[in-house]
Amino acid sequence: MNWIKDLIPNIKRNFSQTLGDKDSKVPEGLWRSCDRCGSILYIPELKKSSYVCSKCSHHFKINVEQRIEVTFDKDSYVDLNQHEEFKDLLDFKDTKRYKDRFSEAKKKTSSDEAISIGHGKIKGKHVVSAIFEFDFLGGSMGGVVGKRFAQAIDYAVENKLPLICFSTSGGARMQESMISLFQMGKTAAAVKKLKKSKLPFISVLVDPCYGGVTASLAMLGDLIIAEPKARIGFSGKRVIQDTVKEELPKDFQTAEKQLEMGFVDKIVDRKDIRKFFEKMLIILE
Amino acid sequence: MMDQHLDFEQPIYTCLEKIEELKKAVPAPENLSGQLNQLQIEAEKETAKIYKNLSPWQKVLVARHPNRPHTIDYINNVFDGFEELHGDRLGDDDKAIVGGMAFLDEYPVVVIGHEKGRETEERVARNFGMPHPSGFRKANRLMELAEKFSLPLITLIDTPGAYPGVKAEHSGQHEAIAKSLEVMSDLRTPIVNLVIGEGGSGGGFGIGLADTVAMLEYSIYSVASPEACASILWRTTENAEQAAEALKLDASNLIKLEVIDKVVNEPVGGAHRNHQETYQIVKDFFLNELLALSKISLDDLTAKRYEKFMKIGS
Numbered sequence: 086m087n088w089i090k091d092l093i094p095n096i097k098r099n100f101s102q103t104l105g106d107k108d109s110k111v112p113e114g115l116w117r118s119c120d121r122c123g124s125i126l127y128i129p130e131l132k133k134s135s136y137v138c139s140k141c142s143h144h145f146k147i148n149v150e151q152r153i154e155v156t157f158d159k160d161s162y163v164d165l166n167q168h169e170e171f172k173d174l175l176d177f178k179d180t181k182r183y184k185d186r187f188s189e190a191k192k193k194t195s196s197d198e199a200i201s202i203g204h205g206k207i208k209g210k211h212v213v214s215a216i217f218e219f220d221f222l223g224g225s226m227g228g229v230v231g232k233r234f235a236q237a238i239d240y241a242v243e244n245k246l247p248l249i250c251f252s253t254s255g256g257a258r259m260q261e262s263m264i265s266l267f268q269m270g271k272t273a274a275a276v277k278k279l280k281k282s283k284l285p286f287i288s289v290l291v292d293p294c295y296g297g298v299t300a301s302l303a304m305l306g307d308l309i310i311a312e313p314k315a316r317i318g319f320s321g322k323r324v325i326q327d328t329v330k331e332e333l334p335k336d337f338q339t340a341e342k343q344l345e346m347g348f349v350d351k352i353v354d355r356k357d358i359r360k361f362f363e364k365m366l367i368i369l370e
Numbered sequence: 371m372m373d374q375h376l377d378f379e380q381p382i383y384t385c386l387e388k389i390e391e392l393k394k395a396v397p398a399p400e401n402l403s404g405q406l407n408q409l410q411i412e413a414e415k416e417t418a419k420i421y422k423n424l425s426p427w428q429k430v431l432v433a434r435h436p437n438r439p440h441t442i443d444y445i446n447n448v449f450d451g452f453e454e455l456h457g458d459r460l461g462d463d464d465k466a467i468v469g470g471m472a473f474l475d476e477y478p479v480v481v482i483g484h485e486k487g488r489e490t491e492e493r494v495a496r497n498f499g500m501p502h503p504s505g506f507r508k509a510n511r512l513m514e515l516a517e518k519f520s521l522p523l524i525t526l527i528d529t530p531g532a533y534p535g536v537k538a539e540h541s542g543q544h545e546a547i548a549k550s551l552e553v554m555s556d557l558r559t560p561i562v563n564l565v566i567g568e569g570g571s572g573g574g575f576g577i578g579l580a581d582t583v584a585m586l587e588y589s590i591y592s593v594a595s596p597e598a599c600a601s602i603l604w605r606t607t608e609n610a611e612q613a614a615e616a617l618k619l620d621a622s623n624l625i626k627l628e629v630i631d632k633v634v635n636e637p638v639g640g641a642h643r644n645h646q647e648t649y650q651i652v653k654d655f656f657l658n659e660l661l662a663l664s665k666i667s668l669d670d671l672t673a674k675r676y677e678k679f680m681k682i683g684s
């Protein structure tokens with residue numbers, strides 16, 4: 086591509102800037118390199134392809150804002166998040182205070198918690214959504230995450246709308262211990278309520294998705310969809326490795342393995358997911 | 371059963387050793403019975419004092435005490451006529467979770483719990499009480515029978531956690547726990563849950579979504595074991611004691627946080643000191659709870675259960 090050649094001097098000048106992963110040096114603003122294949126990608130193009138690498142189909146990690154951008158019809162999304170005061174009921178401290186980890190997460194992301202809820206249109210179909218933010222404390226599920234997920238379901242039930250949830254999470258939030266653990270009960274009970282109202286729940290598993298989140302809301306979808314190559318499981322790989330003390334299979338805990346074992350309905354490329362939602366929403370309406 | 375001393379219990383055992391020495395002394399000292407009485411009282415005082423002030427970590431040790439009653443002990447001593455029912459009907463029978471039907475006094479119930487096993491061989495067979503997905507699926511099958519035949523459900527939690535293994539992952543640990551929670555959230559029969567030892571993570575809570583969530587006084591309940599928590603947050607299991615502190619995993623903290631509904635007091639010095647008294651206390655607790663829950667209509671019961679879990683952490 087000739088236009089790349091024209092821009093190369095520019096790229097080199099700005100190459101010191103890093104965004105995202107340590108190793109993937111990317112020029113400021115317009116360019117970034119693929120985390121998997123290293124190709125230098127033009128960001129406006131990357132956006133158009135739903136943050137999927139045009140060379141190797143790597144699905145970039147995206148934040149809530151980008152997820153909304155690639156999922157919903159333009160300008161149709163409405164935020165349903167209510168403001169929540171930060172609560173540290175356990176007064177939790179490990180090497181850092183929970184309070185400090187929480188404010189760091191807020192600064193690092195443009196989110197106020199590890200989940201955002203809202204509603205909007207996908208190819209004209211009105212849906213409610215819950216979107217996890219992995220960069221916010223590992224997408225971990227504390228009290229507010231459970232509460233918001235349940236609020237999304239209440240909204241869906243009141244307005245007779247389907248729910249789509251994008252889950253990416255390390256699991257429970259250690260700093261809220263039992264409060265976090267019981268969010269699994271809260272979200273499972275909420276899903277049950279949605280199902281009893283006969284409203285569809287499409288659960289999308291996004292890399293990585295583990296622990297208390299897969300072991301509750303994420304595995305309870307009427308349809309369970311995964312993004313290609315997403316890591317999905319209950320226990321973390323390291324814990325399993327330490328327990329079984331043997332080499333784990335290469336495809337262990339991948340979306341593809343989950344499909345083979347019968348735990349996901351389909352692996353859908355991010356670029357095709359709007360079309361998939363449209364079709365399924367027509368059928369499940 | 372051999373006595374297993376915990377370090378902090380030493381003052382109790384010092385008293386008990388003195389009692390043994392006195393009994394053996396030749397010639398028997400004057401006023402032997404008076405002295406023995408005195409020492410007995412001292413031992414009891416010491417026990418009460420120590421157990422009143424246990425640190426969270428000490429409670430972890432008590433919760434894992436080898437002489438502490440297990441699910442099978444409660445099943446055999448609190449209930450009558452237990453009939454164990456096996457299998458998930460999908461090709462497996464997980465021995466880390468036992469379940470079946472029994473009578474609590476004259477009332478038929480379904481009872482399900484984690485069983486860690488006692489001797490080495492049994493412990494291995496039961497995978498140290500760490501369930502595979504088939505354990506939750508068996509539990510769900512029995513729960514659905516409880517609903518169908520209007521039997522109250524009693525669940526006992528005592529596990530370090532769901533088993534982190536390749537087979538467990540491949541057969542859907544995530545889906546099995548999720549499904550179990552969904553089933554319990556709307557099961558149309560009263561559910562009483564008691565944490566009897568260790569309540570570790572989703573593997574514990576997977577059978578714990580209940581109308582009454584209770585803990586024995588010296589049991590523990592946390593999102594991850596203190597060792598696992600320490601290895602994640604401190605990057606070493608050496609900080610397990612600190613993690614136990616931070617997790618607020620003991621019954622007295624969790625009732626204050628309004629995460630659990632009830633604490634069931636143990637005999638002075640813990641369940642491992644007095645099994646018979648523990649069984650009686652637990653039996654009375656189950657009878658009282660089921661009596662109270664049976665007065666509530668099933669619609670109200672499931673609605674209240676739903677509301678209770680909605681409130682936690684909101």
Ligand SMILES: [Zn+2]
Nearest residue numbers: 119122138141
């Ligand atoms: Zn690429």
